[in-house]
Amino acid sequence: MVRAFAAILGRDLVLALRRRGELGNPLVFFVVVVTLFPLALGPAQETLARIAPGILWVAALLAATLAMEALFRSDFEDGSLEQLLLSPHPPALLLLAKVAAHWLATGLPLILISPLLALFVNLPGQALPVLVATLALGTPTLSLVGAIGVALTVGLRRGGLLLALLVLPLYVPVLIFAAGAVDNAAAGLSAAGPIYFLAALLVLAVTLAPPATAASVRISLG
Amino acid sequence: MPTHPSPSPHHTRATQALLEGLGLTGARGGRTLFEEFGFRLGPGELLQIEGPNGCGKTTLLRILCLLALPEAGEVRWNGMPAEEVRPDYLAQLAFLGHSPGIKADLTPRENLRVAAALGTSPTHGINGVEEALARLGLEAQGDTPVGELSAGQGRRAALARLSVQGARLWILDEPLTALDREAKQRVEALLEGHCGSGGMAILSTHQSMELRDTAVTRIQLGATVRAGEA
Numbered sequence: 001m002v003r004a005f006a007a008i009l010g011r012d013l014v015l016a017l018r019r020r021g022e023l024g025n026p027l028v029f030f031v032v033v034v035t036l037f038p039l040a041l042g043p044a045q046e047t048l049a050r051i052a053p054g055i056l057w058v059a060a061l062l063a064a065t066l067a068m069e070a071l072f073r074s075d076f077e078d079g080s081l082e083q084l085l086l087s088p089h090p091p092a093l094l095l096l097a098k099v100a101a102h103w104l105a106t107g108l109p110l111i112l113i114s115p116l117l118a119l120f121v122n123l124p125g126q127a128l129p130v131l132v133a134t135l136a137l138g139t140p141t142l143s144l145v146g147a148i149g150v151a152l153t154v155g156l157r158r159g160g161l162l163l164a165l166l167v168l169p170l171y172v173p174v175l176i177f178a179a180g181a182v183d184n185a186a187a188g189l190s191a192a193g194p195i196y197f198l199a200a201l202l203v204l205a206v207t208l209a210p211p212a213t214a215a216s217v218r219i220s221l222g
Numbered sequence: 223m224p225t226h227p228s229p230s231p232h233h234t235r236a237t238q239a240l241l242e243g244l245g246l247t248g249a250r251g252g253r254t255l256f257e258e259f260g261f262r263l264g265p266g267e268l269l270q271i272e273g274p275n276g277c278g279k280t281t282l283l284r285i286l287c288l289l290a291l292p293e294a295g296e297v298r299w300n301g302m303p304a305e306e307v308r309p310d311y312l313a314q315l316a317f318l319g320h321s322p323g324i325k326a327d328l329t330p331r332e333n334l335r336v337a338a339a340l341g342t343s344p345t346h347g348i349n350g351v352e353e354a355l356a357r358l359g360l361e362a363q364g365d366t367p368v369g370e371l372s373a374g375q376g377r378r379a380a381l382a383r384l385s386v387q388g389a390r391l392w393i394l395d396e397p398l399t400a401l402d403r404e405a406k407q408r409v410e411a412l413l414e415g416h417c418g419s420g421g422m423a424i425l426s427t428h429q430s431m432e433l434r435d436t437a438v439t440r441i442q443l444g445a446t447v448r449a450g451e452a
Contacts, residue, residue: 003339007340008336011325011332014332015327018367078322078323079320079322079323079324080324080325082289082317082319082323083317083337084340086315086316086317088309088310088312088313088342094340222290222291
């Protein structure tokens, strides 16, 4: 079972490496959106610093949503998704491996580049570790929850907008707690509370989202 | 309309049947494609499903793989409803549908390794990768991404996946599509070997196949649907 998990994880990471261009798009989107704000709002440092947590998190969330759509697309088209369901191993576990690989290829780069972008929007230095922590806890949750929506819409020809309508409302709690935590940290307050909530959301998503994703894939393929 | 499960009249061999279809009714888009379809399949046997386009061959095969639900009827594995013994059943099942089930960005060798890891006996499967490539004449293409191979070579790579999965039951939807004469012979040899060692296969094809020493049952699908009930 571990072997099957590792096989899917490894395969998807190799595939991600071979299609770097496609996976780079969400990252470029994240960078472009965040850099547009200082250009539009002018160089008033206080204004930027005030809304920096919101800018960073909304941009990260949209970038993550943008990346989601490709999660099962190619597997659906070439029949690999069917094969996952036909494996004797639990489909929830194999799909979790797929989501994990997808997050490593699309979510992790967002986290790595976020300190640089925080500089662009004048986020106070003491909020930086909290920003990275909220992204590290929040983006996997987004991937796991988004996977349910992707699984439901993968069989549709133009599922992109429907996917956004399905998953964006579910992303709201993550956005509220994450942006709240960064806000608190920027104001010099403790960010522990919202971060605990984010951690709890992640645990919930890891345990509950994969079975829901597996059920959704079965519906889409049935 | 009779609803009692009726074993297929097409097949009365005395061997122990492992896979049974009982009174299967399949529909697609609200249209009934076949009704009261039954069959029995035991070790070493091959079931060839024939019928015109649109008669429900693919639907039937997807029902047998538990990918789709029948309108009525049941698939039984080892005398148990296949849904109830799903992991055991799937462990013995290898399916090749219209889509290849392998990744175009990976080489045949990489694809087979993944397939082996997902199968029942990973170690055996991974050792069998080279053999599987050789059986389908893909030794030279083992390290070229499938997307850069020809359609027929890609199809061969997909077929090679069957041997590394270590499954007893092969369900193949049009396995001979896009294959040249030589590849077709290789597939026939593959099926002979599989059935010869106690495996089972169900396949749909329009082409005639020459299989030696294999018990082949041919079933016409679609003949069971009566006009007016569709």
